[in-house]
Amino acid sequence: MASPRNTGAARPGMTWPQQLALAFGVIYLLVGIVGFFITGFGDFFGNENAQPPAHMDDKLLFFMINPMHNVVHILIGAVGIALSRTLAGARTYGWLLAVGYGAAFVYGLIAVGNDWDFLNLNAADNVLHIATALVGLVIALGPVRTAVDHRDTRDTRV
Numbered sequence: 001m002a003s004p005r006n007t008g009a010a011r012p013g014m015t016w017p018q019q020l021a022l023a024f025g026v027i028y029l030l031v032g033i034v035g036f037f038i039t040g041f042g043d044f045f046g047n048e049n050a051q052p053p054a055h056m057d058d059k060l061l062f063f064m065i066n067p068m069h070n071v072v073h074i075l076i077g078a079v080g081i082a083l084s085r086t087l088a089g090a091r092t093y094g095w096l097l098a099v100g101y102g103a104a105f106v107y108g109l110i111a112v113g114n115d116w117d118f119l120n121l122n123a124a125d126n127v128l129h130i131a132t133a134l135v136g137l138v139i140a141l142g143p144v145r146t147a148v149d150h151r152d153t154r155d156t157r158v
Contacts, residue, residue, distance in 0.1 A: 015144045017087060017090040017091060017144060018086070018087060020090070020139050021084040021089070021093045021139055022080065022084035022090075024077075024080050024132070024139075025078070025080020025082075025084055026077065026081060027077070028073045028074075028076045029074055031073045032070045032071065032073030032075075032077055033074065035067075035073060036070050039065055039067050039070060040067070041067055063122065063125050064120045064121060064122040065120060066120040069119050069121075076096075076097075079096065090139055091139065091140050093136075094136045094138070094140030095140045096136065097135060097136025097140075098140055099133075101129045101130070101132040102133040104119075105126055105130045108125055108126040112126065
């Protein structure tokens with residue numbers, strides 16, 4: 001039987017924006033950690049456009065990465081996990097994703113293919129960044145059912 005506080009979440013009291021913030025937090029944290037297995041810790045701000053061809057294999061699937069990019073992913077992941085504990089925190093995380101990744105998308109439009117691109121972005125990164133910004137907006141603005149059944153179920157017979 002559903003309790004009055006049931007929000008349809010896997011954990012009682014956890015709303016879908018919190019679940020989405022937690023999921024994105026875990027994914028970005030893992031992507032950041034796995035990224036270090038690919039890039040190592042050297043050439044922290046390495047860029048495929050400024051490096052010899054040997055550095056062009058610093059990809060995670062289709063996405064270019066470097067150690068700095070990995071650190072950013074780890075931080076974004078840790079913040080998402082921490083803020084997913086409350087609905088207000090998840091909403092804040094959504095705004096951080098929307099604004100931060102929106103800015104990363106704009107930066108990527110300008111920086112891709114340039115020697116000064118310190119995050120080593122490519123077109124695939126830009127697509128992921130705008131998609132993540134949109135997910136951030138969904139987390140920040142999506143409706144949550146907060147209605148609670150306040151019917152008095154006590155027996156008032158004397």
